[in-house]
Amino acid sequence: MSVEAEQIVLPDAELLLWRQIDLHRPLAELRQRLVDELHWQQTPIRIYGREVMQPRLTAWYGDADAAYRYSGVTHEPLPWHPLLWDIKALVEQYSASTFNSVLCNYYRSGQDSMGWHSDNEPELGPEPVIASLSFGAARRFLLQHKKDKSLQWQCSLGEGDLLLMRGATQRFYRHSVPKTAKTTDLRINLTFRRIIVQ
Numbered sequence: 235m236s237v238e239a240e241q242i243v244l245p246d247a248e249l250l251l252w253r254q255i256d257l258h259r260p261l262a263e264l265r266q267r268l269v270d271e272l273h274w275q276q277t278p279i280r281i282y283g284r285e286v287m288q289p290r291l292t293a294w295y296g297d298a299d300a301a302y303r304y305s306g307v308t309h310e311p312l313p314w315h316p317l318l319w320d321i322k323a324l325v326e327q328y329s330a331s332t333f334n335s336v337l338c339n340y341y342r343s344g345q346d347s348m349g350w351h352s353d354n355e356p357e358l359g360p361e362p363v364i365a366s367l368s369f370g371a372a373r374r375f376l377l378q379h380k381k382d383k384s385l386q387w388q389c390s391l392g393e394g395d396l397l398l399m400r401g402a403t404q405r406f407y408r409h410s411v412p413k414t415a416k417t418t419d420l421r422i423n424l425t426f427r428r429i430i431v432q
């Protein structure tokens with residue numbers, strides 16, 4: 235916990251980035267366990283009324299009352315996996331925030347991706363705090379302002395990197411993880427969130 239966060243200076247956004255955080259175990263071992271032990275599925279989402287498969291695998295874990303609507307589908311969280319519970323506790327220390335759910339993404343290769351979106355569902359409240367932790371292949375993460383498209387930021391997220399998005403970031407910006415021909419290796423990303431329970 236001694237590493238300093240890099241503060242990304244961007245209008246209408248609040249972003250903090252820690253490189254290679256200390257998770258108390260070798261990152262490669264954690265990555266392998268996440269691959270082997272989480273309940274990965276390829277689920278369809280609804281885009282303009284049509285069902286399409288997501289270009290990655292996902293798994294959703296959290297407190298029993300933290301249900302979540304996302305791209306037209308309600309996700310009932312699986313009960314916390316002990317490994318995710320332990321990682322959550324460490325991520326909470328870095329972020330100085332608490333989370334009650336995590337969306338896990340499994341990019342099987344550079345051909346899997348995440349399209350442009352904001353994590354701005356009503357369940358996340360007006361200023362969502364999202365802590366994104368990466369494992370495996372480094373991938374490019376892009377951020378673009380919704381109104382002024384010239385406001386952009388990008389970084390490479392590698393194994394052990396933790397990106398915290400908070401404040402007005404989701405209101406004003408979209409983000410994505412584009413496909414790439416540069417890697418065929420897998421990547422896991424965990425996005426810890428707080429669902430506001432009614």
Ligand SMILES: O=C(O)CCC(=O)C(=O)O
Pocket residue numbers: 337339348353366375391409411423425
């Ligand atoms: O994989 C990433 O780095 C981003 C994941 C993401 O944006 C999300 O789960 O909402």
Ligand SMILES: [Fe+2]
Pocket residue numbers: 351352353409
């Ligand atoms: Fe996101």
